[in-house]
Amino acid sequence: MVFIIKYFLKNLSILRLLKRNRRSLSIEKVDFLKGLQPGTGEVVKFEGKKVAAYRDDAGTLHTLSPTCTHAGCIVSWNGEEKSWDCPCHGARYDINGEVITGPATKGLAKIDV
Structure with missing residues:
Protein backbone atom coordinates (compact mmCIF):
# COMPACT_ATOMS: atom_id res chain seq x y z
CA MET A 1 0.00 0.00 0.00
CA VAL A 2 2.86 2.40 0.81
CA PHE A 3 4.33 1.72 -2.64
CA ILE A 4 1.06 2.75 -4.31
CA ILE A 5 0.89 6.01 -2.35
CA LYS A 6 4.52 6.87 -3.15
CA TYR A 7 3.95 6.05 -6.83
CA PHE A 8 0.83 8.22 -6.94
CA LEU A 9 2.51 11.18 -5.23
CA LYS A 10 5.57 10.98 -7.49
CA ASN A 11 3.44 10.96 -10.64
CA LEU A 12 1.17 13.69 -9.32
CA SER A 13 4.14 16.04 -8.97
CA ILE A 14 5.24 15.24 -12.53
CA LEU A 15 1.73 15.94 -13.81
CA ARG A 16 1.68 19.27 -11.98
CA LEU A 17 5.03 20.19 -13.53
CA LEU A 18 3.82 19.23 -17.01
CA LYS A 19 0.60 21.18 -16.57
CA ARG A 20 2.46 24.28 -15.40
CA ASN A 21 4.98 24.13 -18.28
CA ARG A 22 2.87 22.63 -21.04
CA ARG A 23 3.08 25.63 -23.38
CA SER A 24 6.87 25.60 -23.31
CA LEU A 25 7.27 21.86 -23.91
CA SER A 26 8.29 21.17 -27.48
CA ILE A 27 7.20 17.53 -27.17
CA GLU A 28 3.56 18.67 -27.31
CA LYS A 29 4.22 20.38 -30.62
CA VAL A 30 6.09 17.40 -32.01
CA ASP A 31 3.57 14.75 -30.96
CA PHE A 32 0.19 16.41 -31.45
CA LEU A 33 -0.26 14.83 -34.88
CA LYS A 34 2.02 11.83 -34.57
CA GLY A 35 -0.84 9.53 -35.55
CA LEU A 36 -1.63 11.37 -38.81
CA GLN A 37 -0.61 8.95 -41.55
CA PRO A 38 1.14 10.09 -44.76
CA GLY A 39 -1.35 11.12 -47.44
CA THR A 40 -4.07 12.04 -44.94
CA GLY A 41 -5.51 15.24 -43.54
CA GLU A 42 -7.65 16.17 -40.57
CA VAL A 43 -8.98 19.21 -38.75
CA VAL A 44 -7.69 19.01 -35.17
CA LYS A 45 -7.50 21.18 -32.07
CA PHE A 46 -4.03 22.39 -31.11
CA GLU A 47 -3.43 24.77 -28.21
CA GLY A 48 -7.15 25.58 -28.18
CA LYS A 49 -7.41 26.43 -31.89
CA LYS A 50 -8.57 24.42 -34.89
CA VAL A 51 -5.88 23.51 -37.41
CA ALA A 52 -6.22 21.87 -40.83
CA ALA A 53 -3.29 19.44 -40.90
CA TYR A 54 -2.09 17.30 -43.81
CA SER A 83 -7.98 18.84 -50.99
CA TRP A 84 -9.61 20.92 -48.27
CA ASP A 85 -13.27 21.42 -49.18
CA CYS A 86 -15.71 23.96 -47.76
CA PRO A 87 -19.15 22.46 -47.06
CA CYS A 88 -20.94 25.82 -47.31
CA HIS A 89 -20.39 26.98 -50.89
CA GLY A 90 -18.01 24.43 -52.40
CA ALA A 91 -14.69 26.28 -52.32
CA ARG A 92 -11.71 23.92 -52.57
CA TYR A 93 -8.09 24.41 -51.51
CA ASP A 94 -4.94 22.39 -52.21
CA ILE A 95 -2.61 21.05 -49.50
CA ASN A 96 -0.79 24.38 -49.35
CA GLY A 97 -4.03 26.34 -48.90
CA GLU A 98 -4.16 27.74 -52.44
CA VAL A 99 -7.60 28.08 -54.03
CA ILE A 100 -8.45 25.29 -56.50
CA THR A 101 -12.05 26.35 -57.16
CA GLY A 102 -14.14 29.29 -55.91
CA PRO A 103 -16.13 31.06 -54.83
CA ALA A 104 -13.17 31.76 -52.52
CA THR A 105 -10.51 34.02 -54.03
CA LYS A 106 -7.99 33.99 -51.17
CA GLY A 107 -6.11 30.94 -49.89
CA LEU A 108 -6.12 29.46 -46.39
CA ALA A 109 -3.60 31.03 -44.03
CA LYS A 110 -0.56 28.96 -43.08
CA ILE A 111 -0.17 28.18 -39.38
CA ASP A 112 3.20 27.45 -37.77
CA VAL A 113 3.14 24.73 -35.13
Whole structure:
Protein backbone atom coordinates (compact mmCIF):
# COMPACT_ATOMS: atom_id res chain seq x y z
CA MET A 1 0.00 0.00 0.00
CA VAL A 2 2.86 2.40 0.81
CA PHE A 3 4.33 1.72 -2.64
CA ILE A 4 1.06 2.75 -4.31
CA ILE A 5 0.89 6.01 -2.35
CA LYS A 6 4.52 6.87 -3.15
CA TYR A 7 3.95 6.05 -6.83
CA PHE A 8 0.83 8.22 -6.94
CA LEU A 9 2.51 11.18 -5.23
CA LYS A 10 5.57 10.98 -7.49
CA ASN A 11 3.44 10.96 -10.64
CA LEU A 12 1.17 13.69 -9.32
CA SER A 13 4.14 16.04 -8.97
CA ILE A 14 5.24 15.24 -12.53
CA LEU A 15 1.73 15.94 -13.81
CA ARG A 16 1.68 19.27 -11.98
CA LEU A 17 5.03 20.19 -13.53
CA LEU A 18 3.82 19.23 -17.01
CA LYS A 19 0.60 21.18 -16.57
CA ARG A 20 2.46 24.28 -15.40
CA ASN A 21 4.98 24.13 -18.28
CA ARG A 22 2.87 22.63 -21.04
CA ARG A 23 3.08 25.63 -23.38
CA SER A 24 6.87 25.60 -23.31
CA LEU A 25 7.27 21.86 -23.91
CA SER A 26 8.29 21.17 -27.48
CA ILE A 27 7.20 17.53 -27.17
CA GLU A 28 3.56 18.67 -27.31
CA LYS A 29 4.22 20.38 -30.62
CA VAL A 30 6.09 17.40 -32.01
CA ASP A 31 3.57 14.75 -30.96
CA PHE A 32 0.19 16.41 -31.45
CA LEU A 33 -0.26 14.83 -34.88
CA LYS A 34 2.02 11.83 -34.57
CA GLY A 35 -0.84 9.53 -35.55
CA LEU A 36 -1.63 11.37 -38.81
CA GLN A 37 -0.61 8.95 -41.55
CA PRO A 38 1.14 10.09 -44.76
CA GLY A 39 -1.35 11.12 -47.44
CA THR A 40 -4.07 12.04 -44.94
CA GLY A 41 -5.51 15.24 -43.54
CA GLU A 42 -7.65 16.17 -40.57
CA VAL A 43 -8.98 19.21 -38.75
CA VAL A 44 -7.69 19.01 -35.17
CA LYS A 45 -7.50 21.18 -32.07
CA PHE A 46 -4.03 22.39 -31.11
CA GLU A 47 -3.43 24.77 -28.21
CA GLY A 48 -7.15 25.58 -28.18
CA LYS A 49 -7.41 26.43 -31.89
CA LYS A 50 -8.57 24.42 -34.89
CA VAL A 51 -5.88 23.51 -37.41
CA ALA A 52 -6.22 21.87 -40.83
CA ALA A 53 -3.29 19.44 -40.90
CA TYR A 54 -2.09 17.30 -43.81
CA ARG A 55 0.91 14.95 -43.83
CA ASP A 56 2.26 14.43 -47.34
CA ASP A 57 3.71 11.16 -48.62
CA ALA A 58 7.24 12.27 -47.64
CA GLY A 59 6.06 12.83 -44.06
CA THR A 60 6.07 16.64 -44.13
CA LEU A 61 3.29 18.25 -42.11
CA HIS A 62 1.32 21.10 -43.74
CA THR A 63 -0.78 23.15 -41.29
CA LEU A 64 -3.36 25.74 -42.27
CA SER A 65 -6.23 27.71 -40.87
CA PRO A 66 -9.35 25.59 -41.44
CA THR A 67 -11.57 28.67 -41.90
CA CYS A 68 -12.81 29.16 -45.45
CA THR A 69 -11.89 32.61 -46.71
CA HIS A 70 -15.22 32.98 -48.53
CA ALA A 71 -17.88 32.20 -45.93
CA GLY A 72 -16.00 31.44 -42.73
CA CYS A 73 -17.07 27.78 -42.57
CA ILE A 74 -14.66 25.06 -41.41
CA VAL A 75 -13.19 23.05 -44.28
CA SER A 76 -12.94 19.27 -44.24
CA TRP A 77 -10.41 16.91 -45.76
CA ASN A 78 -11.28 15.27 -49.09
CA GLY A 79 -9.08 12.18 -49.26
CA GLU A 80 -10.06 11.30 -52.83
CA GLU A 81 -9.02 14.66 -54.27
CA LYS A 82 -6.41 15.46 -51.57
CA SER A 83 -7.98 18.84 -50.99
CA TRP A 84 -9.61 20.92 -48.27
CA ASP A 85 -13.27 21.42 -49.18
CA CYS A 86 -15.71 23.96 -47.76
CA PRO A 87 -19.15 22.46 -47.06
CA CYS A 88 -20.94 25.82 -47.31
CA HIS A 89 -20.39 26.98 -50.89
CA GLY A 90 -18.01 24.43 -52.40
CA ALA A 91 -14.69 26.28 -52.32
CA ARG A 92 -11.71 23.92 -52.57
CA TYR A 93 -8.09 24.41 -51.51
CA ASP A 94 -4.94 22.39 -52.21
CA ILE A 95 -2.61 21.05 -49.50
CA ASN A 96 -0.79 24.38 -49.35
CA GLY A 97 -4.03 26.34 -48.90
CA GLU A 98 -4.16 27.74 -52.44
CA VAL A 99 -7.60 28.08 -54.03
CA ILE A 100 -8.45 25.29 -56.50
CA THR A 101 -12.05 26.35 -57.16
CA GLY A 102 -14.14 29.29 -55.91
CA PRO A 103 -16.13 31.06 -54.83
CA ALA A 104 -13.17 31.76 -52.52
CA THR A 105 -10.51 34.02 -54.03
CA LYS A 106 -7.99 33.99 -51.17
CA GLY A 107 -6.11 30.94 -49.89
CA LEU A 108 -6.12 29.46 -46.39
CA ALA A 109 -3.60 31.03 -44.03
CA LYS A 110 -0.56 28.96 -43.08
CA ILE A 111 -0.17 28.18 -39.38
CA ASP A 112 3.20 27.45 -37.77
CA VAL A 113 3.14 24.73 -35.13
